[in-house]
Structures are given as structure tokens and as C-alpha cells.
Amino acid sequence: MIRTRFAPSPTGFLHIGGARTALFSWAFARHHQGQFVLRIEDTDVARSTPAAVQAILDGMEWLGLAHDEGPFYQMQRMDRYKEVIRQMLADGHAYYCYTTPEELDAMREEQRAKGLKPRYDGTWRPEPGKTLPTPPAGVLPVIRFKNPTDGVVAWDDLVKGRIEIANAEMDDLIIARQDGTPTYNFCVVVDDWDMKITHVIRGDDHVNNTPRQINILKALGADVPLYAHLSMILGDDGQKLSKRHGAVSVMQYHEDGYLPEAVLNYLARLGWSHGDDEVFSMEQFCAWFDLDHITPSAAQFNTEKLNWLNAHYLKLADNARLAALVKPRLETRRVVVTETPSLEAIIGLYKERVTNLNELADAAEVFYIELTPNAELLAQHLAPEAKPALADFIAGIKDVAWEAPAIGALIKQCIGTHGLKMPKLAMPLRVLLTGQAQTPSVDAVVALFPREQVLKRLAAAV
Structure with missing residues (x-):
């Protein structure tokens, strides 16, 4: 069974990039009658907040991206991670490292000075025939993964194609901190393994994490999922998405008056296409969606297109x-x-x-408040020659049938009697009733109001 997951960190809101990742993961599972898992990666205790967790859940609910399992919280799975680490230590896939942060900083500075890539030098890495230093008193060790030193890590990325990284380019990743808490890259691996995730669809900022995670999975004897890394989303101006143009909470779009189906439809077209189709339902999207038609190049956010889509869905x-x-x-x-x-x-x-x-x-x-039209706007549109026609209209609406056709006929009668063109009466009616010079058909607008309210608003002008 196809199993995907969305695994945000609750260190901020759910933004457009994360929402697109969630949408693609959800749609891929739906397309294959699979399962979509929601996982909250909250191991960054200092930055994770309950408010951010709730913002993620609210955003997912508003978008309608229902999960089949979860939400799972990494902080509630600590015992499981520590169990796996103990097994890795026993199997020789992990080891204790007593290098202090200060020593590590000095090591990296020295490497940079020599023009070398800064990395952990393997002092505490056990090797056949190697004698390890005596553990220093009072120093709490971290636990490192014993990464392979030769060969390459390779995977066929379902968006970016073949990617190969030499193991020699990677040092030994810390998988547990000095206080014993497991690190992000390790927790992700155990979660994907335990939750039987078959396809990891995520942003391409995770590409560098992938070879490390694959090596850990292989060390555990676990199946390696297929990976699809989505390119970033650029703003309207072609720059990295910022708060000025889209990198805001998904719920901000709710606050700004967008419909969820418009946001989803728009997100679906950010980096994926189905021919020339621009407008489609989520049912259609799930039926069509595949990873083959995701572009590996960056997608560009277009507020104008989103507004057009939202207007379309409002009409429907x-x-x-x-x-x-x-x-x-x-x-x-x-x-x-x-x-x-x-x-x-x-x-x-x-x-x-x-x-x-x-x-x-x-x-x-404007239909529910006490309204005083702008005097300048009213003076602009209520010409002296229109006032007699307006007086006739006020007298006529006291008895006219309260429906747009009858009101429209009355307007035509009044302008005909006084030899005026339609705007001469229609414009002051709009301004007096709504405070605006632009409205839908004026007879339809008049008919929306109660008769007494129309009489009250018009009386001030004659």
C-alpha cells in the first residue's frame, strides 16, 4: 500500500510551501487509494509551541487535507528512538563521542584554515585495531552514527532524477545529544520505518539530509522509501518567497477572504500540470495527480492568478x-x-x-449600517437637473411593486419625463443608497433594501 506523510515542525505557521507539500503527499496517497499520515516533528523543544501545532492543524483542516493516521508527535515517541539507538550501539552502527562542542569548533576552524571541508575527524570512531582515547571525566558524550566511509549513496529522485553522494563527503552524524535526546535526522528515519512510509514527498531543502537518512535506514535493515523533492516556490518578483508575497500562514489566506478550494487549486498548479487545465476540483486533481509531471525547476507564486481563481470559485x-x-x-x-x-x-x-x-x-x-454619503461624491453625481427626477422617483417608490423590474420601469419613467439619460438618476441613487458610485444594476440594488430604508436614505437629498 502507498503510504505518504506530511511532517511539519511546529516552530511556526503552516505556510504555502508546506501546504503544497501536504497537498501533493495527500493527493498521491488518494490517487493510489493509499494512506496519508500526519506527523508533528516537535523535537526542537526550544522553538516548538502548542500555538504552532494548533496553527498547523487548523491550516490542514481549513484546506480539507484529512489525514488517515495521526497526528503523531515525536516527543511522545522518545522511548522508541532510544530503544533503536541502544540496538545500533550494540550492533556497532553507532558509538559514543566525547568531543566537546568547543573542541569541535576548534577542529573545524583548523580545517578551514587548511582549506579543508569542516567536519568531525572521527577521534572517537571505533575501527578494527584502533585504540580509543580514555573517556574524559565529567564530559557527557553524544552518540554518532557510524557512516560508511567508502562508496556512494544513490537514489532515483522522483522529481530531480538520479542523485549520488559519496560517503566520503559525509561525517558521522550525531543521532543523540549529550542529554540523550535523539536528533531530527534520526527521528525522521525511525518514524518513516515504523510508519511504513513508501514515498517521502518533501521540499528540496531536505535533499542534503536524504543520503544520511538512507544510510541509517540501511544500517537498520529497513526498507528505503522512494523520495520526491519539490523545488522551492519563488515570489511574484522571482525572489525567494517572503512574507510580502506568500510566505505567510495558510490561515492568513482564510483571513484575507480566500476560499480553500481556490487556494488548493492554485497550489496544485505550482510546479505540477495536467495539460492546459487551470481550473479543477480536488477529485479531478487526485485522479490526475502523479509525480511525473512535477517540474524540477522552481515554481513562481502569482498573486494575480490566485485572485482570479478565487473570484472564479466565488461565482460558483x-x-x-x-x-x-x-x-x-x-x-x-x-x-x-x-x-x-x-x-x-x-x-x-x-x-x-x-x-x-x-x-x-x-x-x-452598507446595507446594514447608518450611512452618510460622502458630500463631495454626492455633489459630483447629483446634478441640479436630476433633483426633480429624484423627487418623482421617491414619490413613485411609495406604491411601486417592490421588485427590480418594477423599480427599473419607474426609473425609466422618471428619466423619460425629465429628458435625462440613465446615469443622471442612477448614479445619485447608487451614492445615496450605498455610498458608492459603482454597484450592480441600480434597480436590483434598490430592491434589496426595505422600502422604508430607501425612502430614508433618499429623503436627505431633496
Whole structure:
């Protein structure tokens, strides 16, 4: 069975790069009717926080990337890691190293001065016929993995192709610190082994970790998973993604009014393609997704494209669903949403004119608040010759059927009587009712308001 995993470190929020990794791992498992595991790699106790864990879980839930197993927490698996380390010590695959951090720093400085690659020199590495130094008193040892010294580590990366690293390029990795806590690279190996992960899909910042992890897996007699390393995501300007353009919490996209299906659809196209298809559901994505069509080159984030996709999904979304998403946004502004005007009706009229839920809330807000139009804007659009037509309109709406066609007919009657063009009456109506010069069809906008509210807002102008 195909088994993938997403294993974020809770030292910050779930950002776009991590979300894409999660999406690709999830979709690959779904495509193969496999299982998707969520693992929280929280061994960095100093930087991991409960808030960051919750942010990851919230982001995954908002995106709808449901896991089949987990979440597993590495800090809850310490006994298992220590058990494996004891076995590796017994089997000769690991050893105690008493080199202090200060000695290691001095060693590396000396190597740099000689033009050598800085690395641990193997002082405490046991070898046949070698006599080891006497362990110094009062020094707590670390535990190092006894990395092979010859040959190469090679794997066929499912994105980047064949990668080979000479074992001579790597020194002996610390797998347990002085206080006995296992290190990240070791915990990852044991987790992937125990959880029977078949495919590791992750960012290419992990490529350098891969040969070390493969060597440890081989030392344990474990199956080596297949690896797929995803290239980085660049910002709109072609630079490494920063907080200015995308490297923010996934939940910030929620706050900014994006729909999860738009974010997912956009992420799916960051470095992967299916012909010329741009818009597709997650069901389609899972049916199509493979690792063969992931590009090994960096993907570029495009805010404009994301906004276009979000606007597309807003148009397709059910009005009741959008109303449920917009109402809390209005409530945070202390706007009381009443039964009339109908929030769903407002959304139905405006959703094709906006790119996110916050803009939809902006449009809806004017229907529920006390509104005083900008005097300059009103003066710009309410010409003296339009005031008689406006007075006729106010008189007419007291009895007209309260629906857009009848209101539209009344507007046409009023401008016809006074020999005006449509904008001469429509524009001041928009400004008086919504405070804005640009709205959907003015008769439809008028019909959304209760009759009494329209009369109240228009009365101030005549």
C-alpha cells in the first residue's frame, strides 16, 4: 500500500510551501487509494509551541487535507528512538563521542584554515585495531552514527532524477545529544520505518539530509522509501518567497477572504500540470495527480492568478455558504446582520464583482449600517437637473411593486419625463443608497433594501 506523510515542525505557521507539500503527499496517497499520515516533528523543544501545532492543524483542516493516521508527535515517541539507538550501539552502527562542542569548533576552524571541508575527524570512531582515547571525566558524550566511509549513496529522485553522494563527503552524524535526546535526522528515519512510509514527498531543502537518512535506514535493515523533492516556490518578483508575497500562514489566506478550494487549486498548479487545465476540483486533481509531471525547476507564486481563481470559485459558490462565511466577518466589524435585507440576496448580486470574501463583506456592510454619503461624491453625481427626477422617483417608490423590474420601469419613467439619460438618476441613487458610485444594476440594488430604508436614505437629498 502507498503510504505518504506530511511532517511539519511546529516552530511556526503552516505556510504555502508546506501546504503544497501536504497537498501533493495527500493527493498521491488518494490517487493510489493509499494512506496519508500526519506527523508533528516537535523535537526542537526550544522553538516548538502548542500555538504552532494548533496553527498547523487548523491550516490542514481549513484546506480539507484529512489525514488517515495521526497526528503523531515525536516527543511522545522518545522511548522508541532510544530503544533503536541502544540496538545500533550494540550492533556497532553507532558509538559514543566525547568531543566537546568547543573542541569541535576548534577542529573545524583548523580545517578551514587548511582549506579543508569542516567536519568531525572521527577521534572517537571505533575501527578494527584502533585504540580509543580514555573517556574524559565529567564530559557527557553524544552518540554518532557510524557512516560508511567508502562508496556512494544513490537514489532515483522522483522529481530531480538520479542523485549520488559519496560517503566520503559525509561525517558521522550525531543521532543523540549529550542529554540523550535523539536528533531530527534520526527521528525522521525511525518514524518513516515504523510508519511504513513508501514515498517521502518533501521540499528540496531536505535533499542534503536524504543520503544520511538512507544510510541509517540501511544500517537498520529497513526498507528505503522512494523520495520526491519539490523545488522551492519563488515570489511574484522571482525572489525567494517572503512574507510580502506568500510566505505567510495558510490561515492568513482564510483571513484575507480566500476560499480553500481556490487556494488548493492554485497550489496544485505550482510546479505540477495536467495539460492546459487551470481550473479543477480536488477529485479531478487526485485522479490526475502523479509525480511525473512535477517540474524540477522552481515554481513562481502569482498573486494575480490566485485572485482570479478565487473570484472564479466565488461565482460558483452557493449563496447560503458564502453568507455563512461573510456574516462572521461583518460581526467582527460590529455590523448587525438583520433578516432584511437578505444577506444571501446581497451576495447573489455582488459575488461576481469581487475577488474575495472581505470585498463581499465590504459590499454587504452598507446595507446594514447608518450611512452618510460622502458630500463631495454626492455633489459630483447629483446634478441640479436630476433633483426633480429624484423627487418623482421617491414619490413613485411609495406604491411601486417592490421588485427590480418594477423599480427599473419607474426609473425609466422618471428619466423619460425629465429628458435625462440613465446615469443622471442612477448614479445619485447608487451614492445615496450605498455610498458608492459603482454597484450592480441600480434597480436590483434598490430592491434589496426595505422600502422604508430607501425612502430614508433618499429623503436627505431633496
